[in-house]
Amino acid sequence: MNRLNELGADKGALYFKLPTSSDLEAIPQDPKNPLTFAKVELGKLLFHETALGTKPLIKDISYRSYTCATCHHAGAGFQVATRQSIGDGGAGFGNWGEDRRKSDFYREREIDVQMRKSPSILNSAFSKTVFWDGQFGAKGPNLGTEIEWREGSPSAVNHLGYDGIESQAIAAFDAHRLGLGEDFFSAYPEYIELFDAAFPNLTEDERYSDLSAALAIAAYERTLLTDQAPFQKWLNGDRKAMSKDEKKGALLFFGKAGCVSCHSSPSLGNIDFHALGMGELKGFDTYQTNGFKNERLGRGGFTRKTEDMYKFKTPQLYNLSNAAFFGHGATFTSIEEVIHYINRGVPQSEEIHLDQLSPLFRPLHLTSDEVDLLSLFLVKSLYDPNITRYLPLALPSNQPLIGSKSMLSRELK
Template sequence: MKNLHHSAILAMAFMILFSSCASDDDDYRSIPAQNILESRIAELYGSNAALIQPLATDYSLIPNDENNPITQAKVILGKLLFHETGLAMNPNVDDGMHTYSCASCHHAKAGFQSGILQGIGEGGMGFGITGEGRFKNSLYLEEDLDVQPIRTPTALNVAYQDVMLWNGQFGATGTNEGTEANWTVGTPKEVNNLGFEGVETQAIAGLEVHRLLIDEDFILNSDYKDLFDEAFSNVDVSERYSKLNAGLAIAAYERTLLPNQAPFQQWLNGNTNAMNEEETFGAILFFGVANCYSCHSGPALNGMDFYALGMNDLAGENIMTTIDDATKRGRGGFTGNAEDDYKFKTPQLYNLKDVTFFGHGGSFQTIKDVISYKNNAIAENQNVPVSQIPEMFTPLNLDDAQVDAITAFIENALYDSNLQRYVPSELPSGNCFPNADTVSSQDMGCD
């Protein structure tokens, strides 16, 4: 019955899209494509409202960590700290001092992910136009670089994740209940013991992992003091200017990074002109026969499940670090359970148009490449056992027009063109950002 229903939806969509070929005497009554889409979403979720993202200032409607409620003061502070290159005070090489920030690998011009295949914090130089011009500083040895062994996940829509990273290792609640034995003391995973959700845990751990230092003297002798005082007035002064509170402020800011001006979001809110015909058709397929919605759901079109889809890991002559076995094993590398091996968290789908690397290993160059991969369902990574590939990874039998339509929906209808609203105009330090090395400063015109 389910397949029959999906076929009916597809048939009606085709009828709408190609009605110009019909004669005036055809004895049928067409159903507008938008009505089909709205009916399908209502069938799946109850109404359009289930997929609508709140405004970034509607803090009560954004998913919060109960131990770190979002406030305007925290968001203002976190927004600045996230971009602050002045925090880069713990580099492995002196040349890296004050040259990188959280935003080096998560910046607005690349949809809050990295603009290059392998993100670089310390040890990177340059920016280009959308972050694509960042490269390795020749003074750095591999062991001194801060580079990611896996594609940098976006910071967009993290409010809809209870655990973070491709393997989900950050987060003490929900999905990670029962993984306490893997919160290894002496590693970043130990931060899970603080009891926060994934966004907060990653933000706190990430400050140390990425060699950023919350220095009390720096804070007390800058505008940051007043910002910390406002955001954490309920915390004793002796503990107020801390890495913990800096991480909580950054997490509060990250939770507000919502691409809620994307055309699909506009359509969900009642703008019937927000999506064109092909994008609407793509959405009908996405929520219908293509079955994308079974993994990508909710306001972020993401999921908290982990799957082994046989995609390649980071590889090639431009990769700047060894990809360790734990990273390749994905969720299994964190949990230690063989049944989790090669499984990676379902990503969100908004604002993918500004990058040219997709999949946890960046092995795809376009959104269409990923859709075609799932349509053909032939695993590219021969090191992933067939036994780990889920039964749902089977050919979809979509034709070229359908693949193109789904591509148009994801690429265009899920693209918020105004993410710069989440970027500060300047920093209290006066530093360049997201990078402040000499080449980046020239690229961005902030010498």
């Protein structure tokens, strides 16, 4: 506790405490998109609403069959359970996305696919920018990058002046072939009342729009908080929430191992970018990853600054054990592998030069027992077992939730 009090400055250990999803005033939010319960509820439905999949490349195959939850599923810790996420042009799903693959009806260059592993959106309210290169968001680290917000590029949405979560949600409608479509409200009239409640001060043209839908989704994403994890319970005074070994792992995290040097916000992420030399997404079961793309350059691919090359955003650390792959290139298959990698301090990437590596990436000299204790803290103490509470019970469209048994049976027909 003394170490946490020291790190938390004027807030002490409570600096690392996450708010609950119902305490809207305590959740970091964009002043241009203030949180309300009505807006969050609408966003929760739209996030899971496959009726938004209205712009597929092949309408007869993929129309209204994908949505945000296709690539950010609760069962996978609000990320993807495969190395690579596929929206339009994907087929199958499984329980939490582990069976997602390219549709036989689409060519590789036609599918909506990410060239990096989809990051978790849990606790994303604590980040001013979004994406591995932080390209979304008009504030914080992106002040001074305005020249890169080129018209026609996804980051052009930053000119609207929103924070990262809102900017990414707005850009996603075009990038991921989503939209309300002309018949959305006639087909699903229950949404009219939901949009009215969420955006009562907007004109009808502004209210019933893709922009408003995106802002509602962003509001919902800000409430995806892992406040029921054992470490959070311990911060709230339950000293039995963590075992002795978990506490030893926490002492390593906040002490000898130096993890807190990068993972320093309440979400145990931060707004900074670091070059840790992790490998790139490529090889078996990946698509559109050949060649040298900006994505491989990380932050430098966005800012075009030499000092930003191969730097990637520091991710949050809660519910990692829901994931199957780790690192921006999905080159690790367990948390333990990541810890061993950082402990050794030897880069995977064959592209990065040693002088481009972060000075924080160096051998930590942790013993095998210490690695095990640190892993225990990350796997168990930072695991909220109840994030399915953020799922809607049903959708106004009566479409099945992504990953549900009814969705699976529909896919198999």
